Amino acid sequence: MSTPSHSWDVARPTSPGRFGWSPRPAPMLDSVRTGILGGTFDPIHIAHLHAGETALYGADLDRVLFMPAGEPWQKGDRALTPVGQRLEMTRLAIDGVERFEVDEREVHRDGPTYTVDTLLSFPAGEELFLILGADAALGLPTWHRWETILERARILVVPRPGTDLSLITEVVPTARLLDMAALDVSSTLIRSMAAEGRPYRFLVPPQVHTYIEKTGLYTQFGSGDRVVLANDQEESP
Ligand code: ATP
Ligand code: MG
Numbered sequence: 001m002s003t004p005s006h007s008w009d010v011a012r013p014t015s016p017g018r019f020g021w022s023p024r025p026a027p028m029l030d031s032v033r034t035g036i037l038g039g040t041f042d043p044i045h046i047a048h049l050h051a052g053e054t055a056l057y058g059a060d061l062d063r064v065l066f067m068p069a070g071e072p073w074q075k076g077d078r079a080l081t082p083v084g085q086r087l088e089m090t091r092l093a094i095d096g097v098e099r100f101e102v103d104e105r106e107v108h109r110d111g112p113t114y115t116v117d118t119l120l121s122f123p124a125g126e127e128l129f130l131i132l133g134a135d136a137a138l139g140l141p142t143w144h145r146w147e148t149i150l151e152r153a154r155i156l157v158v159p160r161p162g163t164d165l166s167l168i169t170e171v172v173p174t175a176r177l178l179d180m181a182a183l184d185v186s187s188t189l190i191r192s193m194a195a196e197g198r199p200y201r202f203l204v205p206p207q208v209h210t211y212i213e214k215t216g217l218y219t220q221f222g223s224g225d226r227v228v229l230a231n232d233q234e235e236s237p
Contacts, residue, residue: 034122035064035156037131038106038115042081043212044093045190045204047133047183049100051158054180055131056099059156064131065103066090067118073111081217083107092207116145119152128153134163140172150174194218 035055039048044066052064068086080086087107094100105121106113119128130153132140137157140146155175157168161184168175185203193200195218201209212218 031125031127032063033059033061033127033129035059035061035129035131036067036103036118036153037064038067038069038118040080040187041066041068041086041090042187043086043089043190043204043208043217045185045187045208046202047160047185049093049097049205050183051131051133051180052100054158054178055129055156058178058180059129059154059176061099061129063099063101065101066094067103067106070107070109070113073113085215085217089208089211092211093205095207112144114144116143116148116152119149129156130154131156131158133158133160134165134168135160137168137175138163138171191218195220 035052037048037052037055041048048066052066055061056064068083068090071083072080087102087104090102094102106118115130119130122128130149132155134157137155140149140155143149150172155172156178157165157172157175158178158180159165159182161182165177168177190200190203192198193203194212204212
């Protein structure tokens with residue numbers, strides 16, 4: 001048995017699967033271990049889903065909740081897609097995926113949405129794990145009542161290209177880094193590709209791709225938001 005990397009990272013009685021681990025059996029008497037992956041999901045993409053599954057297995061969770069953020073209460077830099085459509089894409093993305101659930105508790109909340117309030121709205125006995133991309137994890141100390149966040153939930157971090165992972169444990173010493181293939185994908189990139197007619201089909205689940213194409217959701221995406229890939233080359237006239 002390997003040595004736990006954290007005191008809370010206790011080995012659980014799961015039978016090893018093909019890759020040496022398997023989801024733990026359905027919870028019985030002990031508490032539910034719930035992962036929470038929040039985001040604007042505009043749109044939800046493969047890195048969100050892969051992060052959720054990495055956490056599910058890597059931290060031996062019972063379920064992962066995908067939690068779309070509600071409408072911004074202050075005008076941000078960019079208008080988000082209405083929450084109903086972001087919620088619909090999230091639902092389509094995880095439809096039929098075992099142990100993945102959509103959680104709507106942030107969707108209908110008025111005023112500022114604080115993660116701390118979301119975490120405190122769960123039953124006290126439920127073990128919570130906040131799943132964050134490395135970029136989001138670096139900002140954690142700026143979040144409202146972040147010490148309370150750390151008291152209520154354990155922090156799981158997945159790598160994200162462009163963010164130095166060695167900084168994470170400096171900023172959040174109790175964070176656990178999960179081993180995951182870093183995927184250089186973002187919703188911004190997908191919106192940009194959809195707007196320009198570039199192929200992005202396999203960066204989102206098929207149902208989400210169909211939804212975006214059918215609704216023409218991102219055809220009006222601002223040209224100022226164009227994402228240039230590192231290996232993009234401007235064509236000479
Ligand atoms: P946008 O480009 O609109 O900001 P995004 O791709 O960053 O979208 P969000 O909804 O902002 O997606 O992110 C939700 C969560 O998913 C955050 O914790 C973020 O760090 C994480 N995340 C998003 N994309 C990745 C990725 N490629 N690798 C790892 N984590 C990711
Ligand atoms: Mg983001």
